[in-house]
Amino acid sequence: MADQERWQVSDSTAELYELHVASWFAKWATDLVERAGIKTGSTVLDLGCGTGVVSRALGPVVGAAGAITASDLNESMLAEAERLGIESAPIQWRRADAESLPFATDEFDALLCQQALQFVPNKGAAVSEMRRVVRPGGIAAVSVWSRLEENPYVAALANGLAAHLSEPAGEVMRAPMGFGERSKLEEVFTGAGFVSVEVEPVVITRSPINAIEAIDGNLRALPIAERIGAMHPDAYNAMIDQIADELSDYITDGTLTMPSTSLVAIAMA
Numbered sequence: 306m307a308d309q310e311r312w313q314v315s316d317s318t319a320e321l322y323e324l325h326v327a328s329w330f331a332k333w334a335t336d337l338v339e340r341a342g343i344k345t346g347s348t349v350l351d352l353g354c355g356t357g358v359v360s361r362a363l364g365p366v367v368g369a370a371g372a373i374t375a376s377d378l379n380e381s382m383l384a385e386a387e388r389l390g391i392e393s394a395p396i397q398w399r400r401a402d403a404e405s406l407p408f409a410t411d412e413f414d415a416l417l418c419q420q421a422l423q424f425v426p427n428k429g430a431a432v433s434e435m436r437r438v439v440r441p442g443g444i445a446a447v448s449v450w451s452r453l454e455e456n457p458y459v460a461a462l463a464n465g466l467a468a469h470l471s472e473p474a475g476e477v478m479r480a481p482m483g484f485g486e487r488s489k490l491e492e493v494f495t496g497a498g499f500v501s502v503e504v505e506p507v508v509i510t511r512s513p514i515n516a517i518e519a520i521d522g523n524l525r526a527l528p529i530a531e532r533i534g535a536m537h538p539d540a541y542n543a544m545i546d547q548i549a550d551e552l553s554d555y556i557t558d559g560t561l562t563m564p565s566t567s568l569v570a571i572a573m574a
């Protein structure tokens with residue numbers, strides 16, 4: 306897989322990710338912590354932590370008696386997460402590939418993984434590793450994007466990139482939706498030996514935001530941010546206009562109010 310397919314970003318893009326994407330995903334993070342039933346004092350792994358939005362939701366829940374390990378493949382994401390930090394719970398940061406985790410068997414009471422499994426080439430290996438590091442009776446709560454048809458915002462970004470930058474650029478946006486099928490999640494979690502698996506769609510509506518700022522921010526936080534930044538301003542502006550036109554049903558007086566759909570698997574080890 307190319308770096309962009311694994312959502313690998315540079316230091317500056319990690320900062321933009323925090324500003325424009327993690328802020329959007331924060332409601333999903335709170336929801337994931339609730340669905341996983343995390344308790345005070347729990348030991349939890351935040352896998353594919355990015356800039357730490359899930360760890361920040363976890364902190365006040367596990368509290369000082371708990372412990373969080375936040376882990377990601379990407380050094381820039383991890384550095385930004387560490388820079389932002391959390392105060393409410395002990396936390397350690399660890400670079401790791403989800404396919405081969407440097408953690409002991411049964412080390413965690415729970416594992417949370419938000420919007421990262423879709424980027425891992427060998428999903429069976431990653432979910433087997435999740436099963437190994439979560440103690441029997443513990444929970445893995447994992448979210449991925451649902452299908453493109455259920456995510457018109459992402460579809461509009463992909464269409465704009467394909468029309469004004471390149472077809473492969475559009476594919477960078479579409480590819481993360483490719484794992485958004487209930488049956489695929491059920492199969493991989495059951496195959497890895499989790500004893501119960503429930504998969505549900507979760508819709509969040511992003512807090513209303515200036516439409517052009519949202520579209521511009523999300524494009525500039527992509528793993529292909531450098532190529533987007535090098536576009537001619539006329540082509541870039543035409544791309545923004547096309548995306549905003551496609552989203553006109555969700556824009557009122559310049560403000561975007563946009564639902565997004567993920568699939569969440571809650572699996573018991």
Ligand SMILES: C[S@@+](CC[C@H](N)C(=O)[O-])C[C@H]1O[C@@H](n2cnc3c(N)ncnc32)[C@H](O)[C@@H]1O
Nearest residue numbers: 311353354355378379382402403419420421424
């Ligand atoms: C879209 S971000 C999600 C980050 C964070 N969980 C959030 O909700 O904002 C995807 C993350 O998955 C990470 N990732 C991709 N492949 C990975 C792998 N094989 N092992 C661990 N993390 C991986 C990327 O580095 C990136 O930080």
